[in-house]
Structures are given as C-alpha cells and as structure tokens.
Amino acid sequence: MTAKQIQGEIHALSCTIFPFYFLGVHIPAASLSASMKWTEHQEILREINPQYCKYKLLYVTPRVVRSDELLTKLESLSHRGWLTRIVIDEAHCISHDQGLEILKKKFPKVPVLALTATATVRVQEDVVKALDLVNCIVFKQSFNRPNLRYSVVPKTSNCDNDIVDFIKANHLDDCGIIYCMSNTNCEKIAEKLQECGLQAASYYGASTQEQWIMDDFKIICATDVFGTGINKPNVRFVIHQSLPKSIENYCQECGRAGRDGQPASCVLFYRYNDYIELKHILSRGMVDQSYGHIQATTRTGRILETCLDSLQEMVSYCENDVDCRRHLQLIHFGEEFNSANCQKTCDNCSKAQRIPGSSIDGGTPTSLVGSTVDNKYDRDFVEYEKLGEGSCGTVYKCRSRFDGLTYAIKKIAFMDCDTQMVVEEVRLLCKAQHEHVVRYYQAWIEDAPPSSHSSSVVSGSKILYILMEPCKQTLEKTVKDERLSSRTALAYFREIVEALVFLHDKHIIHYDLKLSNVFVDATGTLKIGDFGLATVVDTEREVGLIAAKFDIYSLGMILFDLYHPISDELRNDALLKLQDGDFPPDWCLELKHAISKLILWLLEANAYDRPSASEVLHFIDRFRNGS
Missing domain, CATH: 3.40.50.300 (P-loop containing nucleotide triphosphate hydrolases)
Incomplete structure (x- = not known):
C-alpha cells in the first residue's frame, strides 16, 4: 500500500x-x-x-x-x-x-x-x-535471488585474516554485513578490519545502524539481532563468521545483500565446532528460560528440539560440498529448482566435473563426488597414523589442511558396479546423528590410485572415503586396560542401548555390535561405530523385527564382556554355557542377579522372546532407580 x-x-x-x-x-x-x-x-x-x-x-x-x-x-x-x-x-x-x-x-x-x-x-x-485464518489467499514468489553468489568456506584459525583478504580482493570499497555469534566477536572483527584500513564498526543499536545506512562507514559487524526491517540497496556482501541457527535465518540474512539487483557475495565460514558451541548456547538458553516454571518445560522442550533440528539442517547444508546451494535452499522452502539454472553462481556448481549420478540429494551431510582432476584425500588431508583395518575397510587418523583439526577417515574399496549400493548405505549412516553414534561428517568417491598398496584396494576399484569424528580408542581396549566397576559398566552399557534405541527407531540395524565397534571419545563418551554391515529394514514387519533382535543378541554378549572380560578363544564356549544359564564360577549371582537376568533375556534362543532396545533401556533405568 x-x-x-x-x-x-x-x-x-x-x-x-x-x-x-x-x-x-x-x-x-x-x-x-x-x-x-x-x-x-x-x-x-x-x-x-x-x-x-x-x-x-x-x-x-x-x-x-x-x-x-x-x-x-x-x-x-x-x-x-x-x-x-x-x-x-x-x-x-x-x-x-x-x-x-x-x-x-x-x-x-x-x-x-x-x-x-x-x-x-x-x-x-x-x-x-x-492466526486462525480460514480460506485465506496465499501470494508467493520464488525464493531464488539470481544475483547472489553463495559459498561455504572452511573456517580456519586465521578466519579474521581470511575475511580481510576476501573483502580486499573482492569488495574493497563496498558496503557489507558480517554476522558473528557474539557481541565480543563483533567487536574483535570490527577492530581487525579497522587495523587493516577498512571502514567498519560493531553494531551497538539504532545510532550505529543509521550511520551505516547513511554510508558513514562501509561494514557493520553484528549478531543475528541486526537487520530486521533493513532495506539498504547497495549491500554488496554478507559474510557469516559463524554458523547461522537455521537455513531460514541464513537465507533471510543473505537476502539483505544485492537488493538493487546487482551481483553480491554471500560467504559462510564454517567449522563443526561452531555447531557444538551454538548447540550448547541454545540448550543452556532454553534451560534458563524454563527454570522455575514447570508448566513451561514441555513447550520449552519442543522449541529446543525444533531449534536443534534447524541447526542440524544448517550443518548438513554446510557439509554438502556437491549439490547446488540454490537447490538445497529452495527445496528447504518447498520450491523446485533445476541446478543447471544456477549458472555456476555457487561454490559447488563452480567446482570440477563430477561423475553423473554420484552425488546424494536429500539434505544429508554427505557429499559423494566422482573423480576430479586431483585427489581430494591427498589434497585436503595429511595422513599420519593407521588406526585399524578390517574386512570393511581401513581407518586412518588424518589432519585437515583447512582447519588443522584431526579426523578419522575410513577407506572402503568397492567395484564400480556397487556404487549405488554404497551411496545408499552412506546416505543412511549420515542420517544417524546421535550423541552416542560416531558422526559421519562427509563422504566422497574417487578412483583407486593405481599405485595403491593397501590390502583393501583392488585393481580397477573405487574408494569410498568417509570423514568421521576421531575417537580415543575402542571400548574393547578400555575394558582390557582397566577393570570396570559395576557402576561404570552399567553406565557404558546404557549409552550403547540408548544409541541402539535411536538406530532402531530410524530402522537401522547395525548387525555387527561388539566391543571393538564401540568407541570412546576424548570426553569418555561412548559411540557406536564401524557400520560395515548396517542396513535399513522395516522393523514393523516380521523380517525387520527378527533383524532388530540380532542386535539385541549382540547386546547380551557386550553386557557380559563389560562385567566379565573374556578372551576370544574362550568366548564361544562361554556363550554356549550362558545360553544354558551357566555363568562362570567367579560370577557373583547375588551381586549381579538383575544383570544375570538381563543377559539371559538378551540371549534368548527364540528371537521373539528377546526384548526390544526400548525395553532394555527401561529395564536398566528401573534397576538403577532400585525399583
């Protein structure tokens, strides 16, 4: 009007x-x-x-x-x-x-x-x-902003210098916005820009905003509270120095650039640690809001869950280094977009040629790319320790050349004809994001190097590289190195069961649960990993139900091993005896009566008689509460 x-x-x-x-x-x-x-x-x-x-x-x-x-x-x-x-x-x-x-x-x-x-x-x-609107009319237009160029850049320890270099190289005298996580970061970035001869200031309220709008200075550094109602046409760049809270927030903040229709840059500096920090801030904030108000707890929990889901979607967007950025944004808003129309105005569409059909859609944090001119693994990572090798691949400890952080990278060889199956398996595992499940950050496919000497690589094969969070050691080694107390053993077991409940709810069956496939991170948290045989089943149908019970049987052996470590040579014999209710002579039945009962339940010969993962979790909590 x-x-x-x-x-x-x-x-x-x-x-x-x-x-x-x-x-x-x-x-x-x-x-x-x-x-x-x-x-x-x-x-x-x-x-x-x-x-x-x-x-x-x-x-x-x-x-x-x-x-x-x-x-x-x-x-x-x-x-x-x-x-x-x-x-x-x-x-x-x-x-x-x-x-x-x-x-x-x-x-x-x-x-x-x-x-x-x-x-x-x-x-x-x-x-x-x-708003209780009835028979309302909806007017909408495309979310696509063709004049904006999107890119996600690895955030290094020299991020401030990287921002300065980018501005000087691309937008020396231009107007822009830099979004930061906190006011302290805003002040720090603004000072850095000023030291480097750039006209910048930190956002302090209406007066600062007015000065920026009037072009008294070029660059404003602000948190996400800044920008609502802003309609400054000549903003040539929007930089996110930290992770936005959601794709909606990100698109809205980027949308403040290029409102005059001229080209503008939207650069996001990303590292996974920002997700951890922001997740903690959001969780802490929700707890503070609901403290002392019991009636608000349920609603607060729902809001927190929604916020964390949105944050995770933002992480998936950042870690997808294959699919068109516009495509990822627009499908989030329910709009179809042909990536060919991007015209290489995002970082992913500007990259080297990929093998058709090798990428994964769906907004997962997976990026499967085909052979490129150079080898991504050798280019982006320094390999310095072999962590283990098995039938499903070899795991190495590597350092990223981008952010200097340490990761675990698993190499899995497969023949070209198996590509679709491998893609589906990795897509599945990248959706399994849980506190007690080893996180898959990224994955890609390359041709096996002709000179490869790895026993897991055969001539003419391809290699799937999976970038994972590093863990300190396996639970098997932890159990061998130290005798666990009953309290610690049960706490560890509960974490494993909690992860399994999550996986089974996602219809994911591990199929290879054992102490050597459970890992301990630097904080002492357990994480299920090594999903070499994992698959998706319909747990509502009989076949899927039986498959889920396979993991439950494995839980029985894990629980026994936690309380009574045993060598591989004696395991089969011990298992046969356990199924008959025959525990080792030094097994204290009175002290561990409930544990003994649970082990026998988990190892029931008839799969239908075994509990579900949720029932196991309920049993443990009742036992710990003394009921």
Whole structure:
C-alpha cells in the first residue's frame, strides 16, 4: 500500500504487529512497545479513541498487541469501522509469539495480512493455524535471488585474516554485513578490519545502524539481532563468521545483500565446532528460560528440539560440498529448482566435473563426488597414523589442511558396479546423528590410485572415503586396560542401548555390535561405530523385527564382556554355557542377579522372546532407580 493510499483513509488505522518497531515516513504513525516510558505509552493510547484517531499506522510488538488496554482501544475503532487491517510482519516468527489468534477472534471482519520472506511449507501452515485464518489467499514468489553468489568456506584459525583478504580482493570499497555469534566477536572483527584500513564498526543499536545506512562507514559487524526491517540497496556482501541457527535465518540474512539487483557475495565460514558451541548456547538458553516454571518445560522442550533440528539442517547444508546451494535452499522452502539454472553462481556448481549420478540429494551431510582432476584425500588431508583395518575397510587418523583439526577417515574399496549400493548405505549412516553414534561428517568417491598398496584396494576399484569424528580408542581396549566397576559398566552399557534405541527407531540395524565397534571419545563418551554391515529394514514387519533382535543378541554378549572380560578363544564356549544359564564360577549371582537376568533375556534362543532396545533401556533405568 502506498503512502497516498494510506493518507486517503481519513480516520482508518492499520495495526501492524512487528517484532521491532519503527515509525512511518510522512504518515501519521506511532509505535508501542514494552520498552517505552509509561507516560509516552499513555499519551499514544489517549490519541487512539473512537472520536478521533490521530494515527494511520500503529506499530506494536506481539506482547503489546495482546494487552487488554490496547485491545479495548482497537475494539472501539473496529465498531466504527476505523480498524481497516491487521498486518503481521515477519510472520515466520509466529511460533515464538503465542496468542496472536486472539486478533481474529476479536476482529473477525478485519482483514489480516501476514508477511514473511522466509517461510517453509510447514511454517506457512503454522502461520495459518496460529492466526486462525480460514480460506485465506496465499501470494508467493520464488525464493531464488539470481544475483547472489553463495559459498561455504572452511573456517580456519586465521578466519579474521581470511575475511580481510576476501573483502580486499573482492569488495574493497563496498558496503557489507558480517554476522558473528557474539557481541565480543563483533567487536574483535570490527577492530581487525579497522587495523587493516577498512571502514567498519560493531553494531551497538539504532545510532550505529543509521550511520551505516547513511554510508558513514562501509561494514557493520553484528549478531543475528541486526537487520530486521533493513532495506539498504547497495549491500554488496554478507559474510557469516559463524554458523547461522537455521537455513531460514541464513537465507533471510543473505537476502539483505544485492537488493538493487546487482551481483553480491554471500560467504559462510564454517567449522563443526561452531555447531557444538551454538548447540550448547541454545540448550543452556532454553534451560534458563524454563527454570522455575514447570508448566513451561514441555513447550520449552519442543522449541529446543525444533531449534536443534534447524541447526542440524544448517550443518548438513554446510557439509554438502556437491549439490547446488540454490537447490538445497529452495527445496528447504518447498520450491523446485533445476541446478543447471544456477549458472555456476555457487561454490559447488563452480567446482570440477563430477561423475553423473554420484552425488546424494536429500539434505544429508554427505557429499559423494566422482573423480576430479586431483585427489581430494591427498589434497585436503595429511595422513599420519593407521588406526585399524578390517574386512570393511581401513581407518586412518588424518589432519585437515583447512582447519588443522584431526579426523578419522575410513577407506572402503568397492567395484564400480556397487556404487549405488554404497551411496545408499552412506546416505543412511549420515542420517544417524546421535550423541552416542560416531558422526559421519562427509563422504566422497574417487578412483583407486593405481599405485595403491593397501590390502583393501583392488585393481580397477573405487574408494569410498568417509570423514568421521576421531575417537580415543575402542571400548574393547578400555575394558582390557582397566577393570570396570559395576557402576561404570552399567553406565557404558546404557549409552550403547540408548544409541541402539535411536538406530532402531530410524530402522537401522547395525548387525555387527561388539566391543571393538564401540568407541570412546576424548570426553569418555561412548559411540557406536564401524557400520560395515548396517542396513535399513522395516522393523514393523516380521523380517525387520527378527533383524532388530540380532542386535539385541549382540547386546547380551557386550553386557557380559563389560562385567566379565573374556578372551576370544574362550568366548564361544562361554556363550554356549550362558545360553544354558551357566555363568562362570567367579560370577557373583547375588551381586549381579538383575544383570544375570538381563543377559539371559538378551540371549534368548527364540528371537521373539528377546526384548526390544526400548525395553532394555527401561529395564536398566528401573534397576538403577532400585525399583
């Protein structure tokens, strides 16, 4: 609506609900927020009355619009037909602003307009439901911004210098935004840019924002609280110095670049540690919000789960170094996009030629690429220790040339005809993201080097490289090196079972559970790994149910080994005796009666008589609680 149209409605008022308020230009407007002085608040309310309403636009926060005082004023205007519309800006935030459905109930005949630039299909449905809109009309256009170039860059210990180098090389005199995780980081980056001769400042509020808009300086460093309502056309770059909280946030923040239609850069500096830090911040923040309010715990838990899921999707986006960035963004918003139309305006589409059909779709953190001009493994990593070798491949400890961090990389040889099967297996494992499951960061496929001497590589084969989180050692070695206390053994076993519950819920069967395939990380946390035989089954059907019971049987041997380590030579004999209820002579039945009972349950000869992973977890928790 134009200013002229608004001015033409003599007494009419448009009420705009906006997370942050601002005043109209050359239009009688006012704003109400909880941060205002009480006297200012009352003065504005006095000028909103059924006899005469001074304002054409009233900007209010979600909290204020729900107040009885303002609702009474708006009802008076509505009865005289002077409340012409209700507008909810940034409508994708609706999940954080409960209670706005009252507006439609109070003013059923007043048109409601919900606006957002970043709403997934699910969020659109949430908005309609939350505002109690019936038979609403939806207007939308493509989320694609053809003039923006997207790239994800490994974040090194010299990230500040990398940012300076990028700006000097590509946007020396241009206007830009740098998003950081904290105000401290903003100040640090701004100081660094200033030292290097760049016009930069850290965001401190409205005055700093106004100076930047007026081009008093070129670069503003800010957290994600900055930018709502900004419409500065000449922003030539947006840099994310840390991980955004969601793809929606990322796209919205990138969308502040290039609004004049001219080319602009969107660069994200990524490292996995930022995910860990941000996950902790989000979790800690939710705990603080719900502390002392029991009734808020359930809702807080749901919000936290949604936030962490969104954060994980952002990680998957960053770690996908194959698929078109635009494609990944647009499918997230429910929009189809042909990657060929990207025209190499993202880092992935600008890379070397790939083998057709070798990449994985679906937003997983997997990146399977074919042979390129050079070898990614040799180019990007320094191999310095062999961790182990088995029938399903060889694992090496490697250091990344990008971020200097240590990773475990598993090499698995396979013939070209098996490519599709390998792709499906890795896609599956990359979805298994859990605290007690070894994390797969990235994967790619290359031709086996002609000069390879590895026993796991055969002539003419391909090699699947899987980049994984490094672990300190196997649980098997831990058990051999130290005699575990009963408390520690049970705690370890519970972590394994917790991971198995997660995997079975995802219909993933490990098929090779044993102490040597369970790992201990640097913090002492257990993680299931080495999924050489893993597969997906339908656990609701009989075949899938039997497959799941295979893992349960393995749990029985693991539990026995944790309490009573035994050599490989004696294991088969001990297993036969255990199935008959015959425990070793030094096994204290009284001390471990419940454990003995659980082992026998897990090792039941009839698979149908074995418990599910969830039942095992319930049994352990009851035992630990003394019930």
